[in-house]
Amino acid sequence: MTALLVPVASAGISPSPALATTTGVPSGLVIFTVNAGPGEQSDPHISGNRVTYTSSIGGDSEIRYHDLATGSDTAIPTAASLDVLSDVSGSTAVVTRLTATASAIAGYDTATGGPAVVLDPQPGSFRRDPSIGGNTVAWEDLGTVTQGTGPEIVAYDIGSATATRLTDDSLPDFGPAVAPDGSVIAWTKCAPNTFDDCTVWSAARGPAGWATIQLTPTGERHGHVDTNGSLVVYSGVVAGDSDIFWRPAGGGVERRLALPGPQFGPSISGHLIAFVSFETTAGIFNEDIMVYDLDTDTVYRLTTTQADETQPDLWVTPGGLVRVVYTAQEGTETNVFAATFSPPRRDKIAFSSTRDGNAEIYSMNANGTGLARLTSTPGVDTTPAWSPDGARIVFSSTRDGNAEIYSMNANGSGLTRLTTHLGIDTTPAW
Template structure:
């Protein structure tokens, strides 16, 4: 997931934390790249790290690093200015600036040349994020040069480009779940006020878009694992602390990790949230990296140095390893590091694949390999699918009636094998759970039958992963201690009345400017669904007048919320706009 922040703000002190106690993490710190120039903005998926490497103000490339072999390579760019990458599996996406700002993809396993996604003349695209077959980005000037950024989702398998937002608000900082089924982003009335979290979940024929937060505070910088959306929240009162909060992607009870001081930049993978926290107790106050385990409500401090560790990311791999990466400023340049560990867990209290229904109710530390939201509209029902990869014994969960009425029949396939058939899934069946063999890379697919509006959800979990059982211990003797810090339940999120929900059909791109058609992947000027099909695409909050957004960046959040983080980030970045040819970007 990417973020973009350019707002300058005041410094926000925080209180020092008490001494940590509890179950330790044992892992190894690794150097990704501490060579000449600036290495920054790392992102990680499994053992693959992608990051930006700048040797000068006018030279920037994307490099990818294998944490197992240590091999570090550059993506060929023929002199272009590449920056701000994201990675999922073998796929790396990034921004390439030449005469315009475009989004490219690169397969680290296959190599070769990078490929532009959905080419369009004069495109101004930034902050690409990838999950499964979905790439999301923010795009400015799609209908006019003065229009603020909108969020687009592109499917690499079908080449469908879909505009998820269409209003006068600032839509920015998209994030995509690892399975590609959920996109989240920030929508602000102005550059730093009126900010809320929105989500779009893939359904039959398009995306169901929902507002998740309201006027209780300023919410920014979302990320999602497909089940939970995590974000930064801050009260609207002057001097309020910024905290990490989360809620289900479908809305529901909000939990908030209430700690004194400023917390920011949350990233989630599996059940773990990594974020950055301002340490005012240090002799030289700075940002350190923190980790929170949603299963055990345990809080860990991963770094404690005189300098700031920022722009972090996290990946919980199918091999049971957790990898956290970040940027640190040292001796006048920026470098990229990682910490690799196994999270201790007590498997004896967790259900096994011998009781799949119990696993579906409480998956514990099992990795979520993929999820599908299958719904029935009019006409022929479509098959929806996502790619998963793992080995061993998994657990397949079907939740009938999720986000709709129960389907009268349904099919679920893993690869070519039918796992659930219509004789097992009917309108009187609320759930199906079973153990399934995992045999490498396969498509998880499903299809629903029934009245319009009927739906079910499919979840596929991998092998139970518990540190210290069959796996070899990691080399290294570094220890991180945790403490029990329960999150505070807040009021429910998008279940509240007045929150917007609407459907966007796949391939809807909105209105293009006159004479500026798509070169690939889309229809160009199309009729608005609101006008042509009865689909609700409005119901968005009133936006501020256009002039109130003058000078706003592609980032969001209140001034006091991100002051210190912005200050640290500015130390880590070169700010020459002419060399970048783009909006200054984060994460």
């Protein structure tokens, strides 16, 4: 089975606006060890409470899964194979399983303890780097008869045990990422023998099967893709500088997070993006883990050590708790850690209304309930904006004559006048 291709002209290629950002403090940040034992721990992935990662000791390699709720840490039985490059969705882990005769993709239910089952078994298969979301698994396949110069992307439905080729050309395809609900897959397609000309593609599952679309133009350098089903996020190089980009999974306007220095390796969950950024700690240039909030345009720095922290994978719980797992280089070994924090909740809306006469500031819950009037003056109060932590509101008011900038607590108390001059001050932002 082969997917439907959509021409690049429909991808909505457009300039990418650079976003200004606010620096936030990650509230309640806790960092703890997943595994810092002997050997190399790397390539962590997270879904809910479960973390999978590769553990290599003395030439052997296995996939382990860690429960963040209980602290238990268990190996997936290898069956005399070498297991690498895993992913997890709910209780199901997928792994790359290497034997003397094949490289296969196996699924393993961590809730029941297995056994591991090879997906779409084929003699002498050469498959690697699986990603899973819901009942959808995607992987790189280098063992197809008509392949070109590199791997192709295959989608596999666990329920129907059906494999579908998403790519079929002479160009190599890398790094598939599956949305949590399994409805969208994103990956990178490169020109032969180079990573300097790589495009981002996505495929959406519909009634007629998978439909693919090219999201970025040729002649540019992109990679490290991920998707939450609505957006595809990826790294891109502009004028020699690596930044984080994203755009709708079905094509549309590209957005760019422009920060000092290089950023790469993004992971997206909900409205948050985790990524690696080159930072300076105690005068030492190193790689740290950052999180960007798409809703509030706020960047949070999670790590501040002198070690290099890379390979972030992100999960946001239904209650808004942020969990990021990552790899840290500690001496000659790599270890896996997890960070958790709670960003400010955006469950209220602030706005200006003349419903009671002149313009005043009001707030309400995101569902329209809980209306509260926050100001009550003869002047005109307009253009409210929340502080990054959601504790205060800044706005413009003519209560003392001309328009000046004021701030107040989220409940309307604690009024502070911030500007005092003859000019007109409006439209504040934190």
